Each structure stands twice: as structure tokens, then as C-alpha cells.
Amino acid sequence: xxxxxxxxxxxxxxxxxxxxxxxxxxxxxxxxxxxxxxxxxxxxxxxxxxxxxxxxxxxxxxxxxxxxxxxxxxxxxxxxxxxxxxxxxxxxxxxxxxxxxxxxxxxxxxxxxxxxxxxxxxxxxxxxxxxxxxxxxxxxxxxxxxxxxxxxxxxxxxxxxxxxxxxxxxxxxxxxxxxxxxxxxxxxxxxxxxxxxxxxxxxxxxxxxxxxxxxxxxxxxxxxxxxxxxxxxxxxxxxxxxxxxxxxxxxxxxxxxxxxxxxxxxxxxxxxxxxxxxxxxxxxxxxxxxxxxxxxxxxxxxxxxxxxxxxxxxxxx
Ligand SMILES: NC(=O)C1=CN([C@@H]2O[C@H](COP(=O)(O)OP(=O)(O)OC[C@H]3O[C@@H](n4cnc5c(N)ncnc54)[C@H](O)[C@@H]3O)[C@@H](O)[C@H]2O)C=CC1
Ligand SMILES: O=C(CO)COP(=O)(O)O
Numbered sequence: 410x411x412x413x414x415x416x417x418x419x420x421x422x423x424x425x426x427x428x429x430x431x432x433x434x435x436x437x438x439x440x441x442x443x444x445x446x447x448x449x450x451x452x453x454x455x456x457x458x459x460x461x462x463x464x465x466x467x468x469x470x471x472x473x474x475x476x477x478x479x480x481x482x483x484x485x486x487x488x489x490x491x492x493x494x495x496x497x498x499x500x501x502x503x504x505x506x507x508x509x510x511x512x513x514x515x516x517x518x519x520x521x522x523x524x525x526x527x528x529x530x531x532x533x534x535x536x537x538x539x540x541x542x543x544x545x546x547x548x549x550x551x552x553x554x555x556x557x558x559x560x561x562x563x564x565x566x567x568x569x570x571x572x573x574x575x576x577x578x579x580x581x582x583x584x585x586x587x588x589x590x591x592x593x594x595x596x597x598x599x600x601x602x603x604x605x606x607x608x609x610x611x612x613x614x615x616x617x618x619x620x621x622x623x624x625x626x627x628x629x630x631x632x633x634x635x636x637x638x639x640x641x642x643x644x645x646x647x648x649x650x651x652x653x654x655x656x657x658x659x660x661x662x663x664x665x666x667x668x669x670x671x672x673x674x675x676x677x678x679x680x681x682x683x684x685x686x687x688x689x690x691x692x693x694x695x696x697x698x699x700x701x702x703x704x705x706x707x708x709x710x711x712x713x714x715x716x717x718x719x720x721x722x723x724x725x726x
Pocket of ligand 1: 423424466494
């Protein structure tokens with residue numbers, strides 16, 4: 410069963426907004442794109458649309474949702490958020506910000522292993538659409554599902570977006586690991602230990618454990634930590650080659666959310682007393698407190714402990 414063509418507004422004309430616009434057009438939907446760089450009117454773009462999707466980077470979420478809050482959208486249409494980041498001011502996730510501004514509309518998170526360059530190349534990919542309003546998630550599933558893009562639903566929006574957000578920190582660590590040529594044993598060790606760290610933070614912040622084992626968690630971590638198409642991975646790789654963060658970001662010329670996410674995450678971890686060894690070393694590295702080699706040594710020389718304990722992973726598992 411396929412949904413009849415709809416009119417979509419996509420906010421954000423960057424790599425991800427453009428790739429999602431391509432997927433929607435492939436399904437026969439009409440797509441209007443808004444971005445500050447296009448200089449068009451957001452009111453005109455969202456007028457009478459059937460769905461609004463935000464793919465702005467994290468600094469754009471608060472100002473864009475504030476603008477949408479003051480515009481009368483069609484009643485009850487879903488607002489989809491595809492941003493992977495944490496807000497510097499409030500430490501909130503994008504869906505929490507959208508929910509606080511647009512409470513009359515169901516908020517749906519779209520997140521998964523979705524490198525935009527591969528999607529632009531029309532390679533097959535999977536994703537998750539998650540909402541407390543499962544009917545809204547099903548509508549979004551119908552809108553984007555195609556033979557190129559398989560979309561699953563979930564009722565855990567916060568867990569779904571935290572998987573995609575927190576793996577960006579681990580992608581920086583994975584880039585360091587590969588940039589230092591530490592080998593596959595080290596990489597497997599890093600990624601395997603990264604998952605319980607993501608789960609520890611993600612469940613503390615309200616996500617469900619099982620969500621982090623799915624496409625938006627483990628799936629996105631595997632993609633992002635193994636591909637040099639990932640900007641966050643390239644940040645870590647560049648730092649391992651001895652470049653400064655400024656140099657790496659200027660070479661990138663595009664968004665690497667993991668840098669800001671690491672800083673916000675460490676603020677949360679300190680406030681909430683969450684143990685985040687890998688993210689802690691990424692934070693020190695990004696903030697010029699240690700070298701990549703020292704970060705590796707610090708992780709290898711931590712206090713010895715059992716692999717699994719109640720603190721490592723929630724006891725339900
Ligand atoms: N590129 C990718 O492969 C994927 C990216 N994402 C996420 O999507 C988000 C956007 O990523 P990209 O499109 O790759 O980044 P990008 O750097 O290519 O584009 C960012 C977009 O955000 C807009 N923006 C930035 N600040 C703004 C502000 N203050 N007000 C309004 N708009 C603003 C820019 O105009 C631009 O359209 C990020 O959170 C990223 O983690 C998620 C999945 C895949
Ligand atoms: O989220 C992504 C893939 O799912 C994109 O990763 P980067 O932002 O690191 O390029």
C-alpha cells in the first residue's frame with residue numbers, strides 16, 4: 410500500500426535535506442525546500458503542506474522551530490526532525506525542542522544509518538521513524554518508503570534520535586583509531602565498548618534499551634564508524650594525523666555535529682554523574698587537553714573490571 414502524493418516542506422538545503430528531498434520526489438511527492446541560504450520565505454514554503462521535515466543542523470533547530478511555532482500549519486500534520494545533535498543552551502534533543510514549540514503537531518524522529526552521499530547515489534538504505542503518535546510515524550513511513558529506502562516505525566523517539574546523535578561522538582573516536590592505524594582488534598574493542606556507553610547515556614535520558622540495538626543505534630554506529638564519507642569519522646582521522654581541530658573543520662566545510670555533541674554530552678554526564686570513558690577522552694582530545702596517543706593510553710590503562718556489570722549495561726539485558 411502506498412500513500413497518495415503529498416506536498417512536503419523540507420527545512421534545510423544541506424546534504425541531508427537535499428537527499429531526503431530526492432527520496433520524497435522519487436515517491437512522486439511535491440517538495441518545497443526552505444533554507445536561510447536560499448533566501449526564500451518560510452511562510453510561503455510551509456503554507457498548506459501535508460508534512461514539514463526539518464533537516465537543519467543543530468544551531469538551526471531552535472530558531473527554525475520558533476519561526477514555525479508562529480505560523481499556522483495545516484491541522485495535525487506531522488513535523489519530522491532529522492537532525493542529529495544536542496542543543497548547547499538547554500542540552501535538549503531536537504525532538505524535545507520541536508515538541509516544546511509545536512505541541513499541536515505530532516513530532517516524528519527520522520534517524521538511521523543514512524550517509525547522504527550513498528543515498529544520493531541511489532544505493533539501498535534503511536531508517537527508522539519514531540513517534541509517541543504511532544499513526545503519525547506510519548504516515549511518514551508511507552511517505553518515504555520505496556525500493557531504495559526501507560523505513561521502520563518505532564514508538565521511542567528520544568531513543569531513536571539519541572542513537573544517531575551519540576554515535577557521532579563514537580565516530581570521532583573510530584576515526585582516531587583508524588587514523589592511528591591501531592588495527593581491527595582495537596577497532597572492534599572500541600565499537601563494542603561504545604555501545605554500552607551509548608546505552609548508559611541514552612537510557613538515562615529516556616530512551617529504551619532495545620532501540621540502541623536497532624538501526625538508529627548500533628546500525629548507525631556501524632555505518633558512521635566505518636566510512637570516510639562520515640564527517641565525524643573524518644574529524645577523528647584528521648586529528649590522529651596531527652591536524653588541529655580548526656584545520657580539520659575547515660577542510661570539511663560541512664557540519665560535524667559530533668564536536669558540539671561531545672561538549673554538551675560531557676556537560677550532561679558531569680551533571681547527571683554518568684560514566685562516559687570513551688566520550689570523556691574524545692572531549693579531552695577535542696579540547697586540546699591530550700594527544701590522540703594519550704587518549705588511547707588513558708582508555709587502555711583504566712581500572713580493571715569485569716566486562717559486564719550493572720553499571721555497564723542495564724540489568725534487564
Ligand atoms: N549528511 C548526512 O549524511 C546526514 C546528516 N544528518 C544530520 O542532519 C543535519 C544536517 O546535516 P547536513 O545537511 O549534512 O549539514 P549541512 O551542513 O550540509 O547543512 C546544514 C543545513 O542547516 C541549515 N542551518 C544551519 N544553521 C542554521 C540556522 N541557524 N537557521 C536555519 N538553518 C540553519 C543550513 O542552512 C543548511 O541548510 C545534522 O544534524 C546531521 O547530523 C543526519 C543523517 C545523515
Ligand atoms: O548521520 C550520518 C550517517 O547516518 C552522517 O554522518 P556524518 O554527519 O558523520 O557525516
